Amino acid sequence: MYRTLIGTLALGAALAVQPALAQKTTLNVGMASADAGKLDPHLSATTPDKALFNYMFNGLVRFKPGSMNPETIEPDIAEKWSSSEDAKTWTFNIRRGVQCHHGYGEITSADIVYSLQRAADPKRSGFSSDFKDFDKVEAVDANTIRVTLKSAVPSLLGLLTNYHGGNIVCKKAAEEMGENFQKKPVGTGPFMFSEYAPKQSVTLVAHKGYFRGAPKLEKVVYRYIPSDASRDLAYTSGEIDLLYGKGEQTWVERMGKLPNTVVEVFEPAEMAVLYLNTKMKPLDDLRVRQALGHALNIAEIVTFKGAAVARPAKSIVPIGYLGFTDDVPLLKYDPAKAKALLTEAGYPNGLTIKIIHTSLPGMLSTIEVVQQQFRKSGIILDMEIVEHATFHAEIRKDKSAIVQYQAARFPIADTYLTQFFHSSAIVGTPTAVTNFTHCNDADAEIVAARSEPDQAKQKALWKTAQQKLMTKVCALPIYENLLVWARRGNFDFGFKLEGSLNLGPVVSELAHFK
Amino acid sequence: MIRYIVKRLVFAIPTLLAVLTLVFVLVRIVPGDPAQTILGDQASQEALQALRQRLGVDKPIFDQYVDFIKGALVGNWGESLVTGRPVLAEVWAVLPYTVDLTVAAILLGALIGIPLGTWSALHRNEAIDYATRVISLLGLSFPAFVSGILLLLAFAIELRWFPVISAGKLDDPVERLRNLTLPAINLGIIMAAYVTRVTRSSMLEVLGEDYIRTARAKGVPDRAVIWRHSLRNALIPVVTVVGLYLGILIGNSVLTEIVFNRPGLGKLIVGALNQRDYTMLQGLMVVYAFLIVAVNLITDLTYGFIDPRVKHG
Numbered sequence: 076m077y078r079t080l081i082g083t084l085a086l087g088a089a090l091a092v093q094p095a096l097a098q099k100t101t102l103n104v105g106m107a108s109a110d111a112g113k114l115d116p117h118l119s120a121t122t123p124d125k126a127l128f129n130y131m132f133n134g135l136v137r138f139k140p141g142s143m144n145p146e147t148i149e150p151d152i153a154e155k156w157s158s159s160e161d162a163k164t165w166t167f168n169i170r171r172g173v174q175c176h177h178g179y180g181e182i183t184s185a186d187i188v189y190s191l192q193r194a195a196d197p198k199r200s201g202f203s204s205d206f207k208d209f210d211k212v213e214a215v216d217a218n219t220i221r222v223t224l225k226s227a228v229p230s231l232l233g234l235l236t237n238y239h240g241g242n243i244v245c246k247k248a249a250e251e252m253g254e255n256f257q258k259k260p261v262g263t264g265p266f267m268f269s270e271y272a273p274k275q276s277v278t279l280v281a282h283k284g285y286f287r288g289a290p291k292l293e294k295v296v297y298r299y300i301p302s303d304a305s306r307d308l309a310y311t312s313g314e315i316d317l318l319y320g321k322g323e324q325t326w327v328e329r330m331g332k333l334p335n336t337v338v339e340v341f342e343p344a345e346m347a348v349l350y351l352n353t354k355m356k357p358l359d360d361l362r363v364r365q366a367l368g369h370a371l372n373i374a375e376i377v378t379f380k381g382a383a384v385a386r387p388a389k390s391i392v393p394i395g396y397l398g399f400t401d402d403v404p405l406l407k408y409d410p411a412k413a414k415a416l417l418t419e420a421g422y423p424n425g426l427t428i429k430i431i432h433t434s435l436p437g438m439l440s441t442i443e444v445v446q447q448q449f450r451k452s453g454i455i456l457d458m459e460i461v462e463h464a465t466f467h468a469e470i471r472k473d474k475s476a477i478v479q480y481q482a483a484r485f486p487i488a489d490t491y492l493t494q495f496f497h498s499s500a501i502v503g504t505p506t507a508v509t510n511f512t513h514c515n516d517a518d519a520e521i522v523a524a525r526s527e528p529d530q531a532k533q534k535a536l537w538k539t540a541q542q543k544l545m546t547k548v549c550a551l552p553i554y555e556n557l558l559v560w561a562r563r564g565n566f567d568f569g570f571k572l573e574g575s576l577n578l579g580p581v582v583s584e585l586a587h588f589k
Numbered sequence: 590m591i592r593y594i595v596k597r598l599v600f601a602i603p604t605l606l607a608v609l610t611l612v613f614v615l616v617r618i619v620p621g622d623p624a625q626t627i628l629g630d631q632a633s634q635e636a637l638q639a640l641r642q643r644l645g646v647d648k649p650i651f652d653q654y655v656d657f658i659k660g661a662l663v664g665n666w667g668e669s670l671v672t673g674r675p676v677l678a679e680v681w682a683v684l685p686y687t688v689d690l691t692v693a694a695i696l697l698g699a700l701i702g703i704p705l706g707t708w709s710a711l712h713r714n715e716a717i718d719y720a721t722r723v724i725s726l727l728g729l730s731f732p733a734f735v736s737g738i739l740l741l742l743a744f745a746i747e748l749r750w751f752p753v754i755s756a757g758k759l760d761d762p763v764e765r766l767r768n769l770t771l772p773a774i775n776l777g778i779i780m781a782a783y784v785t786r787v788t789r790s791s792m793l794e795v796l797g798e799d800y801i802r803t804a805r806a807k808g809v810p811d812r813a814v815i816w817r818h819s820l821r822n823a824l825i826p827v828v829t830v831v832g833l834y835l836g837i838l839i840g841n842s843v844l845t846e847i848v849f850n851r852p853g854l855g856k857l858i859v860g861a862l863n864q865r866d867y868t869m870l871q872g873l874m875v876v877y878a879f880l881i882v883a884v885n886l887i888t889d890l891t892y893g894f895i896d897p898r899v900k901h902g
Contacts (some may be wrong), residue, residue: 109860111628113673120629197636198643201628204636257673273674273682274852274860275756298754300736301856308741309753309850331770464865467630482630494631507634508610
């Protein structure tokens with residue numbers, strides 16, 4: 076009896092010290108992936124890894140949280156910077172008191188120099204080509220670095236944000252760990268790596284010494300849940316608070332109806348484009364390419380994808396990118412005109428085009444609609460459907476007459492134009508990236524714009540490039556698919572989420588549960 | 590007996606080598622580039638080539654094969670091309686989850702399937718028999734991912750008895766059992782359906798044998814006829830089927846692991862295939878081949894326990 080009484084009192088006391096409603100401090104994120112990749116920000120470019128790097132790393136500068144507009148770039152590890160008149164020499168002043176995770180010490184110019192040189196080294200980085208115009212990066216003193224460029228680049232600050240090669244790694248940790256760095260990454264961001272459970276999750280804990288102040292959340296558990304249905308169910312059951320969504324209207328509507336749930340639709344949009352191989356028959360004939368353009372009903376595809384998540388593409392550069400213009404010749408849907416053009420090109424009975432396409436459901440459903448639309452104009456798409464990794468390998472061997480590609484890039488026109496339309500990027504060449512069209516008509520404008528210091532002139536060059544390439548019908552832009560995530564209504568990012576270049580919402584020191 | 594086991598294991602070596610060689614060649618014939626998977630579609634050719642070199646996938650296929658065999662013989666299965674973690678460590682990390690799931694599914698299958706099959710056979714062409722046959726057919730034809738989602742909707746969303754994410758740590762036995770329950774039921778249903786049907790037909794065959802009639806004529810009680818004379822003899826085909834269907838179980842476990850968010854060999858192999866993680870695929874194939882060989886051996890040895898007339902030597 077006595078013992079029971081003491082026990083009850085002890086339990087009562089223990090409960091009494093608990094706050095009436097304990098504030099939740101662990102964020103559970105559900106990501107559409109089977110597992111983590113290499114957790115080195117200079118190596119991995121997959122969506123699941125990039126979104127996670129966001130929480131752990133800083134750049135010299137950063138996009139304003141919740142935005143991906145290059146005009147909002149603000150100080151991060153660098154507190155201020157200046158550049159020479161010709162924009163070839165840049166000096167950055169490093170903020171004092173920026174601490175590396177796990178006690179690896181304060182960031183100095185040596186860390187920045189090491190990190191940028193590492194990002195520019197093809198042996199240690201997948202983003203080395205972004206830094207090809209870098210001549211040298213040197214430490215002026217312990218808190219100042221200088222970047223000297225061979226030629227001005229369109230957006231140097233963009234390269235130095237916490238994105239891809241701009242993520243700053245801590246020198247001592249990276250050198251000490253070598254290859255193991257990718258298993259236990261060390262940065263300076265608000266959350267630091269704590270644990271990896273294979274095929275399950277990565278756990279991050281608050282970096283109490285974060286220079287913007289200790290994060291309000293104690294822990295972030297980033298769970299890998301590849302099945303769309305299971306991820307949604309895990310959210311419904313309360314096991315996750317923030318999840319990667321399917322970019323479909325039905326998903327937005329369904330999740331929006333759940334209690335205490337906010338669906339976030341944000342930039343960047345992945346633009347779906349049909350790249351036409353202008354060197355392959357019958358697409359080497361301009362009239363055939365124009366016919367394809369007139370056979371394509373973009374409005375119908377946008378309706379099919381859903382207005383909440385998709386919008387029609389207006390150019391070969393996505394909407395909102397610096398240098399985007401809609402003053403380009405877009406081909407209107409007109410099946411009769413398509414047929415007439417085909418007849419003129421010598422195909423009065425229509426024609427068959429063989430293409431290779433991925434089995435990835437989102438992309439496959441798009442091309443299936445396109446296939447039906449083309450059929451109305453007498454164009455038969457003979458599709459060889461292959462698994463996604465095979466698709467990527469085959470299209471790079473120049474094997475498909477039409478390549479449907481969906482991508483989001485750093486939001487300036489140069490990235491799209493260089494990677495998809497400059498002659499140096501033509502597939503099958505030693506410097507290949509993703510030019511499947513073989514078009515090289517705007518090389519001069521693309522190159523000139525890169526080093527044009529006057530932004531108005533730069534934009535004019537990009538506009539001419541888009542007009543030339545669209546007139547030649549090198550590609551048919553279809554639609555732009557925005558990113559979709561959902562979160563608990565009482566979870567607050569601490570800012571308005573309008574965009575995130577790393578393709579996942581930024582979880583910063585401000586994130587908290589209300 | 591020991592000699593028999595050793596002999597079987599020695600014979601397994603050429604099988605393992607053949608499987609390994611086949612997998613080694615096949616995964617490399619399929620188009621796809623692990624470097625591209627890792628570095629993404631914006632990577633320069635220079636960076637891709639540097640990574641291919643570092644991963645060793647730019648060497649002639651024969652050199653890669655020799656390197657791999659050399660490593661495998663000394664227990665070094667290399668590192669996953671994608672995650673950079675040792676293959677063996679990755680396999681070991683998920684193996685307990687697969688073993689848990691497989692053993693639980695087989696147990697559940699046997700516990701449901703054998704009594705149900707026997708019962709059905711004893712009531713041949715009665716309502717119970719028809720019902721069992723229809724239900725077992727349903728169990729067989731239901732895709733694992735559909736039954737998985739239905740189980741989650743009922744027990745994780747409506748009743749909230751079990752979690753949707755059935756992964757968790759293994760050191761807490763209660764948690765481990767809680768996480769295992771739904772996936773094990775999902776996979777166990779399929780196994781139970783197989784076992785029910787095989788037990789039923791096997792029992793029917795045995796029940797028609799002369800020695801059963803003799804036993805009954807001698808006045809042996811029904812219970813003894815069923816348990817001692819019929820079921821024991823009927824079990825040999827059941828054991829064979831359980832052994833054979835282990836492969837199918839592993840196949841179905843991929844879907845179960847994905848739906849229930851459990852780590853496991855199935856999920857590992859699908860991920861490795863999608864990402865062209867050659868070293869991981871090789872390691873996993875060796876594990877699978879070894880598992881199949883081991884299961885066959887255990888199946889053969891079990892015959893001897895069930896039926897003393899079966900001798901190994």
